[in-house]
Ligand SMILES: Nc1nc2c(ncn2[C@@H]2O[C@H](COP(=O)(O)OP(=O)(O)OP(=O)(O)O)[C@@H](O)[C@H]2O)c(=O)[nH]1
């Protein structure tokens with residue numbers, strides 16, 4: 001056993017040894033891998049953990065197949081993946097139906113949605129993927145739901161302003177996700193818990209058209225305004241939905257820039273989408289992997305500061321920049 005393994009690592013190791021279910025073992029191993037000090041002395045152990053993890057995941061998959069079950073995942077598409085989470089009947093499917101090309105089933109009864117449904121939401125000149133998920137509640141839930149929240153770029157936590165239990169329902173959703181080590185956080189907050197997934201979240205207070213909505217919205221605001229940005233919407237009347245497209249875009253922490261071949265016009269309908277803070281080199285690499293290496297300099301048109309100004313490889317691109325790469 002190499003030296004300087006942390007107490008947290010040893011804790012996770014203990015949990016791994018005590019675990020019975022394959023999923024628990026996988027979770028503990030993943031945590032060990034995240035926690036193990038990364039240096040030469042632990043290389044062997046790291047390799048060993050990775051092998052065991054791969055084997056266990058394959059076993060879990062086989063077991064699912066034998067049970068006749070299936071593993072559920074949603075392939076990423078577009079500029080970002082956004083999941084809708086919330087209690088039953090809050091209007092998650094209605095919102096996805098209003099904002100995207102998808103047509104998830106909407107029902108007056110709870111637990112209508114049983115499978116993820118992905119749809120594409122247009123925002124100006126890009127598409128963002130919204131994923132409708134089944135309800136999250138202690139009464140009943142599909143066991144795989146939290147595993148789809150984990151990898152998302154953004155979560156929309158949907159509150160049902162027509163439900164008297166609105167506050168308790170939200171607490172329940174947050175607590176259930178917490179049990180799977182998924183923490184809903186406001187955007188820009190640094191990861192706080194090792195081994196947890198921190199999913200940036202905004203709260204959508206839906207059904208603002210209903211009679212008691214105003215009072216319910218007041219309660220939601222006083223409880224959650226310090227934790228999440230809150231947007232009041234109605235999937236039924238469409239209130240608040242158009243501005244929501246930009247809010248979602250802003251929440252993804254991405255920028256759109258436009259590539260311009262020397263001597264030609266920029267391609268303004270097909271932006272290059274990059275994480276905020278990306279440099280010109282990263283932009284070049286996103287267009288073609290060889291470009292990152294070959295890039296000599298670039299010229300930028302944008303905002304007020306640049307009008308074809310020459311910038312170096314480490315220039316941080318800004319929303320709306322038009323960029324001429326010189327290879
Ligand atoms: N008045 C009003 N009703 C809404 C609104 N959004 C959804 N509903 C209604 O609320 C009910 C539930 O809507 P869904 O979209 O199926 O809710 P869900 O969150 O997907 O529900 P589950 O899939 O069961 O978890 C349906 O009867 C909708 O018509 C809204 O903004 N206002």
Ligand SMILES: [Mg+2]
Pocket residue numbers: 092093094105106112113132133134
């Ligand atoms: Mg639904």
